[in-house]
Amino acid sequence: xxxxxRRAGAARGARRGGVALLALLALLxxxxxxxxxxxxxxxxxxxxxxxxLGGMTPMKKTKALIGDAGAVxxxxxxxxxxxxxxxxxxxxxxxxHNHQVRNNSLAGSCSSARWQKGPxxxxxxxxxxxxxxxxxxxxxxxxxxxxxxxxxxxxxPPGWDxxxxxxxxxxxxxxTLSVNGVEEKHGDRYESDYxxxxxxxxxLRFLEDRSPRRPFFLxxxxxxxxxxxxxxxxxxxxxxxxxxxRGGSFDKPGKxxxxxxxxxxxxxxxxxxxxxxxxxxxxxxxxLSLDDLVESLVNKLESIKELNNTYIFYTSDNGYxxxxxxxxxxxxxxxxxxxxxxxxVRGPGIKPQQTxxxxxxxxxxxxxxxxxxxxxxxxxxxxxxxxxxxxxxSLRNGTTRPFFLVEYNGEGxxxxxxxxxxxxxxxxxxxxxxxxxxAFNNTYACVRTLDPQNDLQYCEFADSEVRSDxxxxxxFLCVVNVGDKLxxxxFLYVVNVGDKLxxxxFLYVVNVGDKLxxxxFLYVVNVGDKLxxxxFLSDDCW
Numbered sequence: 001x002x003x004x005x006r007r008a009g010a011a012r013g014a015r016r017g018g019v020a021l022l023a024l025l026a027l028l029x030x031x032x033x034x035x036x037x038x039x040x041x042x043x044x045x046x047x048x049x050x051x052x053l054g055g056m057t058p059m060k061k062t063k064a065l066i067g068d069a070g071a072v073x074x075x076x077x078x079x080x081x082x083x084x085x086x087x088x089x090x091x092x093x094x095x096x097h098n099h100q101v102r103n104n105s106l107a108g109s110c111s112s113a114r115w116q117k118g119p120x121x122x123x124x125x126x127x128x129x130x131x132x133x134x135x136x137x138x139x140x141x142x143x144x145x146x147x148x149x150x151x152x153x154x155x156x157p158p159g160w161d162x163x164x165x166x167x168x169x170x171x172x173x174x175x176t177l178s179v180n181g182v183e184e185k186h187g188d189r190y191e192s193d194y195x196x197x198x199x200x201x202x203x204l205r206f207l208e209d210r211s212p213r214r215p216f217f218l219x220x221x222x223x224x225x226x227x228x229x230x231x232x233x234x235x236x237x238x239x240x241x242x243x244x245x246r247g248g249s250f251d252k253p254g255k256x257x258x259x260x261x262x263x264x265x266x267x268x269x270x271x272x273x274x275x276x277x278x279x280x281x282x283x284x285x286x287x288l289s290l291d292d293l294v295e296s297l298v299n300k301l302e303s304i305k306e307l308n309n310t311y312i313f314y315t316s317d318n319g320y321x322x323x324x325x326x327x328x329x330x331x332x333x334x335x336x337x338x339x340x341x342x343x344x345v346r347g348p349g350i351k352p353q354q355t356x357x358x359x360x361x362x363x364x365x366x367x368x369x370x371x372x373x374x375x376x377x378x379x380x381x382x383x384x385x386x387x388x389x390x391x392x393x394s395l396r397n398g399t400t401r402p403f404f405l406v407e408y409n410g411e412g413x414x415x416x417x418x419x420x421x422x423x424x425x426x427x428x429x430x431x432x433x434x435x436x437x438x439a440f441n442n443t444y445a446c447v448r449t450l451d452p453q454n455d456l457q458y459c460e461f462a463d464s465e466v467r468s469d470x471x472x473x474x475x476f477l478c479v480v481n482v483g484d485k486l487x488x489x490x491f492l493y494v495v496n497v498g499d500k501l502x503x504x505x506f507l508y509v510v511n512v513g514d515k516l517x518x519x520x521f522l523y524v525v526n527v528g529d530k531l532x533x534x535x536f537l538s539d540d541c542w
Contacts, residue, residue, distance in 0.1 A: 333437075
């Protein structure tokens, strides 16, 4: 049969075939585009979570879903043990002496106009945005964020598509958010206001509404386990019998430490012990909601078929102490409990059940995430280095670092605290029982080495406790063990560091046991751009 009917049928068939072919080509094009997308990244940044004193114990889901499924870094450090400068280092990949955020105050450049015009404008989310990542932030940003003197809630840092930032320091209820630059007030209703849960819920909504054609990055900064330690109602009775661990340097006099650690009452007052035990218990309770957040996030990624293409980082801005050297509660000190942080990562190319020993710093997070995104790291100004090669050697080649720096600028009050009139000015964080955790001259710079042969740290303080003889710039400080008790096998000698840390630090490591042994050697550490050869020994060292 021939004629118009057959010709029309053939035409309809051709059109249907053409449509099907176009649909197939579109599908193949979409699949090719999706296959070429960089991996997604989620960074979860806890607030004040220690790793040395059992801080990860309540996090059973997190350890199973991230740590057991990927890599756990047992030597992860912050380069400065305080919230705002540490978070600024996370965002920039730089040491504090480069991004210039010194402490939690506006005067210390925390979320200041100088920060906003300089380091913040080139923070790593800006580079991710240029790589077409969909970006989402929720939680605590920087301690002074949202203050009227810091741009108010209308200031939204560059690089973010969705912005849900806490105004000021960590809170769980009764807080204000900047939601894409608009003020949003919250009260004390657990179901709608509890900040850890709000962060979880809004991040899940973002993942549900995202475009599948572009990769995504989420930075989630819950308040836990920072004060005021407000647990969710369902967890308020958990850990009823838990107390702060009593081993190591707990309630030990800091008689061989710097002056700030020599001033606490020892043994501690019973009121201080009761206070720190309560704080320790409530910290664990708040972490249970954070553990739930991690579980819900992993479940959502699995449901939207993105889990296997997403790197999930879990860490904290700094560590914490509860009673070490008779200091009740805080961070800010140069010792292991304050500078070590949890770090675990899962994602593409990372084999499960890895325990990695090489030191990793919080300034390494930015270059690692940018490395994952495909950013050319030579184009960004960072002090850190990508550790993608450590956890996924099949994807990258790389090296580990032989040393690193730890820095801190102390905070103090210019006048005497009325609650502690006998202490005088220049101190801060004097609670409970007028035990001060910080001071203007609790300012220090440290050089740390950590490898299979050496575990040493040299620190110099900006105070008057320096033994010096002929030369003003020669500082003699015996430092060093980084554990709970001073060892007598290692002393460090530093030349020419004086009032500020210079580009070259010279460390002289000797055995000072029963007698000076032949194994003494000169260890030159470069903290600048290149190794220098001006190291020398002084006959006056001992």
